[in-house]
Amino acid sequence: MSAENAKHIHGYMAEFTSVDALLAACRRVRDAGYTKTDAYTPFPVHGIDEALGIKPTALPWIALGGGLTGTITAISMQIWMNGINYPYIISGKPYISLPAFIPVTFELTILLASFGAFFGMLILNKLPRFSNPLFTNSRFDGATDDKFFLYIAADDPRFKADGVKRLLTDAGGGAIDAVMDDESSDKLPRAFVTIAGVLAMLSIVPLLIAARMRVTNSSSPRFHIFYDMDFSPAKDAQKSTTLFADGRAMRTDVPGTVIHSGSEFGPDYYSGIDVDALAKIDPARAERLVRFNGQLPQDGEPTGNPPVTPPADEPVTPPADEPVTPPADEPVTPPADEPVTPPADEPVTPPADEPVTPPADEPVTPPADEPVTPPADEPVTPPADEPVAATAETPAAPAVVDTTPWLTENPLEVTRATLEKGQTQFNIYCAVCHGQNGRGRGLVNERAQKIQATSWVPPSSMHQPQLYDDKYPDGKLFSTISNGIRKMPGYSSQIKAADRWAIVAYVRALQLSQNASEEDVPLSARDAIVPAP
């Protein structure tokens, strides 16, 4: 301390023993015009900032700026994401829906305002800082206990060693010491640097491994972190198990199971098939329909039901017919695989979208994407059932054009209410793929086409002649809605039977609407027709 070399002096500090003495000294120093000053106390002292003449902090503005940044970022991010870049209807709200954006906006505003306040405070205080020249003075330790210090820095424009010392003495400060610059090296210890460097390099290794994994193939199984999500003990449909004696993972209905509220209408109503007529042709299948008492045996036209039909019929089938049948429900895809089938022995040719198809020898395994279990009593599943139950008719249909005696009339009374019900249900369940006008241009289809989804089978248009009621009876349409066809799943679990029939009625109305003539319009309403330009 004695060898006071002006250029090494960092400033002067004075010790005080009470808050009041410190505050009085602070005011004197402030009034003398010093600005590079600071006070150190063991606890916060009210009014010391004012006594030292410290200007109001800019921190509130930083916090405000952070908050506004959060608000603007959150709102524009959400508008961009959900309104512009990937417009997606969520919960029926508009793309840009302010109330839905507010929680995120609120959170981000708070977060960035807090960040602004916290990091702004650190930066304004020049923190974190590991050392301070004051620490070289052992007397300064009292600042954490019972002493108060006032400090005037040497870089203050008014700083003159003698003047400062005199001022501090006059202000009542005891033990006025020069604070010397810390002469010790400010370099980090070598060991610290080395360890940090090694750790930094090691931390790259996982990234490199991950990067390599992304560009290489491996035959070993994936690395599982959470086993429970990857290996569920639950069985998928159509898989076998050792748990049950019969090896089936899925249980069949207990014999005699009755559909809820299913007894009020006969099996015709739930299957779309004239069961009496069926009994004459195929007693086994009819018996099964009846035994379930109206419950649609899950696969309306029991999967491979007439084990006899396909093989027996096929040779008979005049190839000429074939091309006609498939388009019946599928304008685009099927022709490719179907016409090919018959000549060879059908079992060999599974449709493209059927992954698992060694039909003949695998009784238990119908298509993987077929959610419905075939009736238990169906021992042999002939190939015919590959593309979802309903299709069974189509390929097998050929000459026979489907022996099933479908109901040709809608069992519901077709009233305005029925049609409106059908319209509502159609627009809810069908229109997403088939489009509201039934032309097969629903939103899901449009999107699948846009992204060129490879597994996508375009939905049928309702307006192809093959789907008119002379070729495709109401009962069959009902069965298709209930059980699905190709990629289309069955809707029997989602839509009540009455509503499915209402949809059938509405589809007929849709078809009629595309072929109507002026005579179809009631006289009273004809005046309203505006001739096409």
Added chain:
Amino acid sequence: MKKNPEDPTLQLPASAARLAYPLIVGGIVMLAAGVLIGAVTSVGLRFALGSYLTAFMYCLTICLGATFFVIIQHLCRAGWSVTIRRLAELFMSAVPWLAILFLPILASLFLGNGTLYNWDSPEWIEANHREWATNSKGAFLTDWFFAVRACIYLGIWTVLATYFFKTSRRQDETAEIRLTEQMQAVSGPAVILFALSLTFAAFDWIMSLEPAWFSTMFGVYIFAGGILSAICAITVFVYLLQKGGALRQEVTVEHYHDFGKLIFGFITFWTYIAFSQFLLIWYANIPEETFWFGHRWAHGWQFVSLALVFFHWLLPFLGLLSRHVRRRPTLMFFWASYILVMHFVDIYWLIMPTVNPGNALGGALGIATTLLCTFGMIGLSVGAVLRNSQNAPLLPARDPRLHESLAFHNL
């Protein structure tokens, strides 16, 4: 820093004391005139009672907010607020008066069918038979049970208000520290009772106007508006008292700063609660919940709804954002008065669209009814507060923590 309760600067200024009885009498006259206009003209008794309920809930939420303010100061042993606690206690002391003013609402149940509350009308229940039969509200919303519950709520508040006021007054005489400890011990259970009773009162008295509607957050919503406007009312009161020459030494800019922080915080809290209630209902979009907001988005009410967003939240939020505003008593007086007006709009918006869905204001006579009821109720309540202030110093002068509050300093 000892204070003497007899100090003249701690007494209600004479100019204010003179107003007490004129305000009470004028308030009663205006209230009676308001209800009468509704009852005999085309406005209708239902509208008049709705206006009365609006005015009543407006004053009640403020006085209950003040009650909660007092309880919470004791609960957390607050030091800063001692100099202004007596003002909150004076607002609290009007609660027993308001308990009596609830009687007309109660009487309306026995007046006729569904005069104010739809569930009281057999025709309404007949028309909504199916909804009514499938939930248990029918058992809850009956005349006598409603009356019993109202008595319980009003009883709880009267007991709490009287207890805290009397005990604090006793301390003015005796300066016993034990009384402070006793009030702190009571404040824990008191705050629980207060929360439950206020929640159920909000369900009973406002939410059940629309018997089929329900929102579990409704009680908190009423509470948020109440505590917010109670702090505003105390701010306005203390500002006017200082104008009149009282409390000039004791209440400093530091206390205004704290009022500002609390008001700012509770504006945000009110908005948070109001928006949370709205968001869940809006998002789920279930008709049995959304119709309540539907009524407030038709017939011109949508402008009131939007006004709440912009003028009950956004404007005062921005206005009170700055520390410089919060440390200027005049600006604080302005914002506190402003929010007291917006609180009335809030209560009006809660009650009147149900009572009078078709017409936002009810025509000239309707406006007259509303204004008479509102100013009558405010006059009566302020008169009650001033009357109680005449006998009590404006400062709990012998509170053991008074010195903390006098020396209080924000960092």
